[in-house]
Amino acid sequence: MQRTSHASPYAITPTHDATDAARDTAFAKKISSVTRLSDDDLLPIADLHRRRRSFAVGQELYHEGQSDQRAFVLASGWACSYKVLENGTRQILEFQLPGDLIGLRSVLFHRANHSVETITEVQASEVLQRDFRQIFTQTPQLAMAVLAVSAKDAAMVVEHLITLSQRSAAERISHLFLELGLRLDRVGIGNQSGFPCPLSQYQLADYLGLTSIHTNRILRALRELGLLTFQKGQVVFLDYQALVDYARFDPAYLNHDCAMSPDVQGDFTT
Amino acid sequence: MQRTSHASPYAITPTHDATDAARDTAFAKKISSVTRLSDDDLLPIADLHRRRRSFAVGQELYHEGQSDQRAFVLASGWACSYKVLENGTRQILEFQLPGDLIGLRSVLFHRANHSVETITEVQASEVLQRDFRQIFTQTPQLAMAVLAVSAKDAAMVVEHLITLSQRSAAERISHLFLELGLRLDRVGIGNQSGFPCPLSQYQLADYLGLTSIHTNRILRALRELGLLTFQKGQVVFLDYQALVDYARFDPAYLNHDCAMSPDVQGDFTT
DNA sequence: CGCCTCATTGACTAATCTCAAATGGAGTGG
DNA sequence: CCACTCCATTTGAGATTAGTCAATGAGGCG
Numbered sequence: 001m002q003r004t005s006h007a008s009p010y011a012i013t014p015t016h017d018a019t020d021a022a023r024d025t026a027f028a029k030k031i032s033s034v035t036r037l038s039d040d041d042l043l044p045i046a047d048l049h050r051r052r053r054s055f056a057v058g059q060e061l062y063h064e065g066q067s068d069q070r071a072f073v074l075a076s077g078w079a080c081s082y083k084v085l086e087n088g089t090r091q092i093l094e095f096q097l098p099g100d101l102i103g104l105r106s107v108l109f110h111r112a113n114h115s116v117e118t119i120t121e122v123q124a125s126e127v128l129q130r131d132f133r134q135i136f137t138q139t140p141q142l143a144m145a146v147l148a149v150s151a152k153d154a155a156m157v158v159e160h161l162i163t164l165s166q167r168s169a170a171e172r173i174s175h176l177f178l179e180l181g182l183r184l185d186r187v188g189i190g191n192q193s194g195f196p197c198p199l200s201q202y203q204l205a206d207y208l209g210l211t212s213i214h215t216n217r218i219l220r221a222l223r224e225l226g227l228l229t230f231q232k233g234q235v236v237f238l239d240y241q242a243l244v245d246y247a248r249f250d251p252a253y254l255n256h257d258c259a260m261s262p263d264v265q266g267d268f269t270t
Numbered sequence: 271m272q273r274t275s276h277a278s279p280y281a282i283t284p285t286h287d288a289t290d291a292a293r294d295t296a297f298a299k300k301i302s303s304v305t306r307l308s309d310d311d312l313l314p315i316a317d318l319h320r321r322r323r324s325f326a327v328g329q330e331l332y333h334e335g336q337s338d339q340r341a342f343v344l345a346s347g348w349a350c351s352y353k354v355l356e357n358g359t360r361q362i363l364e365f366q367l368p369g370d371l372i373g374l375r376s377v378l379f380h381r382a383n384h385s386v387e388t389i390t391e392v393q394a395s396e397v398l399q400r401d402f403r404q405i406f407t408q409t410p411q412l413a414m415a416v417l418a419v420s421a422k423d424a425a426m427v428v429e430h431l432i433t434l435s436q437r438s439a440a441e442r443i444s445h446l447f448l449e450l451g452l453r454l455d456r457v458g459i460g461n462q463s464g465f466p467c468p469l470s471q472y473q474l475a476d477y478l479g480l481t482s483i484h485t486n487r488i489l490r491a492l493r494e495l496g497l498l499t500f501q502k503g504q505v506v507f508l509d510y511q512a513l514v515d516y517a518r519f520d521p522a523y524l525n526h527d528c529a530m531s532p533d534v535q536g537d538f539t540t
Numbered sequence: 541c542g543c544c545t546c547a548t549t550g551a552c553t554a555a556t557c558t559c560a561a562a563t564g565g566a567g568t569g570g
Numbered sequence: 571c572c573a574c575t576c577c578a579t580t581t582g583a584g585a586t587t588a589g590t591c592a593a594t595g596a597g598g599c600g
Contacts, residue, residue, distance in 0.1 A: 083432060086518050091432050108421045113523060114428070137410050144406050147417050151378045154424050158384070161431040162353060162361050165479030169556075200578065209435035214556060216580060248356050253383060439588070470546065484588055486548060 035145040044135055044142065048073060051126040061116040061124070062106065069112070069129045071103035077122030078198055081114045082206065092207035094156065095119070095180065095199075099187045104150050107132055120198045159253045164209045167247075169218045172208045174247035177228060177235050182251055194236040305415040314405055314412065318343060321396040331386040331394070332373065339382070339399045341373035347392035348468055351384045352476065362477040364426065365389070365450065365469075369457045374420050377402055390468045429523045434479045437517075439488045442478045444517035447498060447505050452521055464506040 028045050031037060037045070052075070055061065062070050064083060079096040081103075093114060096102050106112035107129050136143045159179075163172050180197065184190040201219070205212040223229050227243045229236045237243055298315050301307060307315070322345070325331065332340050334353060349366040351373075363384060366372050376382035377399050406413045429449075433442050450467065454460040471489070475482040493499050497513045499506045507513055 085432070085436055089436060091435050093428060093431070105421045105424055108418050113425055136414050140407050140410055140413065143410065143413055147420070148378055150417065150420065151375050154375055154427065155383055157424065157427055157431065158363060161363070161427065161434060162355070164431060165361050165434045166355055166359060211557060481589060
């Protein structure tokens with residue numbers, strides 16, 4: 001809960017206010033993005049931040065098939081969820097950035113259906129199943145908010161699916177970087193000119209369903225087209241608007257509002 | 271609620287028991303597949319079946335961007351959810367079969383982020399947002415079950431994503447038919463030798479991220495390999511086990527149990 | 541019968557993968 | 571400081587998969 005002094009480029013630097021730090025936690029921000037939080041809701045949320053843990057680069061948070069369900073709230077660093085296939089290839093499902101909730105789907109089932117590992121050093125708070133159970137039985141409004149966060153994740157997976165099915169390699173790469181840029185922007189990292197990106201071309205390829213070789217070639221092409229560069233851990237957008245048009249990037253899927261939050265009850269004009 | 275007499279091949283034929291028909295509704299079965307239902311839970315579920323409606327072939331249930339949130343419980347027939355892209359192609363996200371819940375994600379947001387239309391004639395019960403809100407505020411156990419159903423859908427989308435990213439055209443087709451066969455088997459339609467399938471090759475292609483032309487060629491190849499045939503609205507598995515091996519089909523993702531249902535609390539042996 | 545949609549086939553093209561190898565920086569031990 | 575390894579990146583050449591364009595066939599329906 002103390003201010004970090006070394007200021008990793010991947011860490012959240014919260015604008016702390018000593019009076020109610022609870023509202024400033026990464027998870028509270030996440031929930032706030034889909035519903036409005038009352039003060040009553042804040043206590044159980046703050047509770048979720050008791051078990052802060054550190055993870056090294058490449059460390060596994062949990063593994064597919066593992067039965068002790070865990071979830072995490074990512075405070076700083078990058079992680080990814082993935083599945084390894086029979087033929088040895090792996091598919092990265094999602095990249096998790098600071099503020100993201102990891103493993104909600106795992107916690108709902110007896111066994112995790114995917115693995116999660118870190119990409120950088122990571123600070124994360126572990127959330128146990130009983131914490132969720134408590135939220136669900138004691139604060140139904142929060143339960144709906146958790147459901148909404150889960151639905152938002154689902155919307156991102158759907159967009160990923162469409163990317164893999166319908167976009168060319170160059171569009172996939174552009175689209176991913178635009179999405180990451182926007183998501184990082186929301187937690188105060190990077191801006192429209194670029195962002196620090198710790199991914200290797202292998203990880204990029206595993207997410208995009210390409211070979212790293214092809215990914216490399218397309219990165220060169222995008223550089224030569226004057227759209228973006230990705231070198232030395234830094235993404236630079238050379239022409240943001242041209243890139244948005246090129247990738248046909250519509251950020252709508254990142255902007256959903258929850259329809260069932262208490263403050264919109266009865267607010268239906270149709 | 272009465273027994274249907276014409277017995278469409280795509281309809282559920284429930285084993286009716288006059289005493290508690292509620293437990294036999296499609297949605298109750300769906301919920302039962304992830305959690306155990308108490309009698310108290312059954313009443314609000316039965317309530318969801320008040321608004322039974324009929325839909326013609328190709329009729330739209332709701333459209334992307336539409337703001338009056340609707341969900342449906344599919345009683346008989348097939349439907350699909352899809353998104354149409356800027357370039358005019360469309361991606362089918364899911365096929366919905368009898369017993370499936372349609373539009374849960376839409377009902378959670380102000381606007382639907384995909385469209386849904388029927389593939390065959392359809393009987394479905396409309397579920398309003400206030401029904402869900404009632405469930406969430408009054409029966410938290412049911413809320414968790416709804417969340418679990420939603421997570422199960424998410425697991426299917428993830429598998430679809432992996433299919434699009436990592437499997438060849440022939441594996442995609444085989445995998446889809448195996449999945450549909452298993453899902454239909456669970457609601458009493460079809461078996462390991464095959465099932466009635468109302469899809470056109472265009473619809474198959476739109477789901478699989480292929481052109482219909484290539485789909486057609488691969489269907490011929492699968493026929494010539496002696497694995498399966500799909501002709502005249504009928505899928506026939508010629509060699510089920512060989513097909514499972516060929517498609518590397520692991521039905522685990524269709525078999526998740528909810529971990530948070532009340533009757534498994536504290537029931538973790540590992 | 542004429543029209544329509546869906547299914548089928550052929551010939552060619554384009555995107556991506558596979559195999560192979562060279563480059564280059566970061567760390568490590570001598 | 572240098573030699574060495576390790577790993578990510580970069581490039582080339584050829585193979586494979588799937589898409590595009592074009593045309594034909596088959597069944598249903600007014």
